[in-house]
Amino acid sequence: MSAANNLKVVLAGLALGIMVVVAGLALAWPARADPDTDFANELHGYGIYGQKDYNAWIGKITCKRLYNGVDADAFKSAQFVATNLQRGITTEQAWQFLGAAINTYCPEQTPNLQRAAEQR
Amino acid sequence: VNNTRVRIAAAAIAAIGILTAAAGFANADAGDDYPIPNRILKTPCTVDQYMAAARDVEPVYYERYMIDYNNRPPDIQQGARDRTYWFFSLDYAGRRQYSEDTATNVYYEQMATHWGNWAKLFFNNKGVAAHSTDICAQYPRDDMSVWNWN
Numbered sequence: 001m002s003a004a005n006n007l008k009v010v011l012a013g014l015a016l017g018i019m020v021v022v023a024g025l026a027l028a029w030p031a032r033a034d035p036d037t038d039f040a041n042e043l044h045g046y047g048i049y050g051q052k053d054y055n056a057w058i059g060k061i062t063c064k065r066l067y068n069g070v071d072a073d074a075f076k077s078a079q080f081v082a083t084n085l086q087r088g089i090t091t092e093q094a095w096q097f098l099g100a101a102i103n104t105y106c107p108e109q110t111p112n113l114q115r116a117a118e119q120r
Numbered sequence: 121v122n123n124t125r126v127r128i129a130a131a132a133i134a135a136i137g138i139l140t141a142a143a144g145f146a147n148a149d150a151g152d153d154y155p156i157p158n159r160i161l162k163t164p165c166t167v168d169q170y171m172a173a174a175r176d177v178e179p180v181y182y183e184r185y186m187i188d189y190n191n192r193p194p195d196i197q198q199g200a201r202d203r204t205y206w207f208f209s210l211d212y213a214g215r216r217q218y219s220e221d222t223a224t225n226v227y228y229e230q231m232a233t234h235w236g237n238w239a240k241l242f243f244n245n246k247g248v249a250a251h252s253t254d255i256c257a258q259y260p261r262d263d264m265s266v267w268n269w270n
Contacts, residue, residue, distance in 0.1 A: 058179065061183055
């Protein structure tokens with residue numbers, strides 16, 4: 001084999017390696033970068049199902065209500081969540097939803113959760 | 121047997137034709153629930169009360185409307201607000217007439233030429249109208265903050 005051919009083989013191998021890595025990243029990327037999916041998965045752990053997009057909306061709006069002062073505290077937030085999730089949700093699940101929403105979409109609001117926990 | 125089948129088929133086709141024609145006539149005119157939901161024609165709530173209720177019990181619908189609203193220039197926002205308050209100031213007969221006017225003339229509502237969905241939160245969905253009017257009376261009658269949603 002000539003030196004030129006050797007070089008070709010090395011380059012082809014290198015290109016193939018890069019392609020494999022890029023493809024791997026492309027496959028792995030969306031799952032890690034989409035908080036809505038992580039949020040849905042966490043909710044499933046609490047036995048909360050329903051439409052992924054809808055639950056994500058409710059999670060984000062819950063945060064917005066805390067920022068805008070529409071919900072003055074986490075108790076009001078839990079009430080909002082309970083009103084707008086599927087029927088039959090328990091109080092415990094509403095709080096689990098709220099915790100997951102704050103964790104995922106507005107971690108700055110965590111003190112609100114802590115205050116509620118102390119009062120309970 | 122074949123004759124009977126043909127007759128039944130002909131009768132079925134005729135029935136479908138009549139149904140289609142009837143539906144066509146119904147659509148060309150306003151009803152007590154179309155195009156504006158009955159609950160909106162009859163509610164004694166103010167705009168602010170209705171929006172506050174929608175924010176609580178139809179949060180995704182409200183959110184989407186407000187995103188759309190916030191994407192409009194200030195004069196269009198002002199126009200939509202004014203027009204909404206004007207509509208809610210009408211009594212049942214006035215609202216019913218307005219419903220008729222918009223159903224029979226697509227150019228009747230000038231606001232819609234600037235922003236097609238200007239009244240979506242109020243007019244477009246019977247379920248939203250029903251859920252919101254169910255509880256709107258428990259909110260303050262004057263609360264302009266319902267328009268601030270960023």
